[in-house]
Ligand code: IPM
């Protein structure tokens with residue numbers, strides 16, 4: 068393992084709102100475990116984001132927080148938003164905190180793996196045989212498309228009526244760089260890549276296909292196929308094991324990854340990594356977050372599943388710090404805890420009384436103890 072390496076891994080923790088602080092609390096206990104056992108050490112600092120930042124700083128993310136995020140080796144992010152801030156004007160929404168981090172850190176490649184843990188195949192909303200052994204990776208473009216395209220806004224027309232505008236824009240360079248991330252991943256996995264778009268109605272989708280065909284020439288060992296986004300949504304619930312790596316735009320990736328998440332038993336299981344381009348020294352900006360949101364309805368009650376956040380921490384070990392053995396250790400502990408019957412409420416369906424967030428964290432720690 069990476070014992071003895073210098074402890075210059077700067078990690079900024081942004082728990083955010085709702086269940087964010089609870090799940091991040093369990094991640095920090097895993098970090099503590101790594102420190103105490105001298106497996107790895109991190110320079111951890113914490114800050115506010117989203118509604119928590121609105122309440123204390125009057126903005127969804129402070130300038131100082133942005134600066135610290137830009138300087139960190141990795142950001143661990145919880146979740147943002149909640150009813151308390153729902154009525155705020157658009158430029159004050161908590162979600163702007165995460166959107167600004169993604170954009171300014173240039174985290175264009177969002178990796179959302181959907182893996183079905185053997186012990187959870189029954190918890191899926193689909194039949195066991197459709198999902199058992201599922202392991203697919205959605206690569207979502209994260210800094211372009213309709214989320215950021217101009218023009219945007221709500222405008223008043225001469226007759227006094229209003230119209231809302233958002234724009235899907237993608238340059239070839241934006242498409243190419245995210246596709247390359249997908250092809251590289253496919254190469255290390257099942258060597259199949261599905262590019263998903265709506266090229267039948269959108270010009271930007273046609274461009275995605277053209278660029279994909281061109282980039283594919285550099286990856287002759289990977290099989291490329293194309294799929295319309297609506298068909299992909301259907302195929303994900305019909306026969307999800309046909310997929311290896313899916314690469315798609317920001318909006319389609321947002322929607323399809325929630326769908327893929329549910330195949331794994333619960334949205335509470337899905338981690339993600341958002342990566343920038345590596346610089347000359349191989350260092351890349353990165354942010355890790357569970358795919359689920361702030362779940363205000365269950366916040367503060369110890370009901371949240373901390374596994375997506377803990378698995379996001381594992382992705383940080385793997386992708387930011389090249390600590391694949393340590394990442395394996397965390398993932399193994401999750402697998403073993405689930406196998407031994409550990410279930411939070413989102414997974415519990417008729418399996419006796421569910422574990423609290425903290426109790427699930429304990430189970431992971433005790434598996435780590437045994438395995439480390
Ligand atoms: C996600 C979320 C975000 C998104 C929200 C919170 C802005 O749904 O990460 O999938 O739409 O990207």
Ligand code: MG
Pocket residue numbers: 321322325
């Ligand atoms: Mg989403």
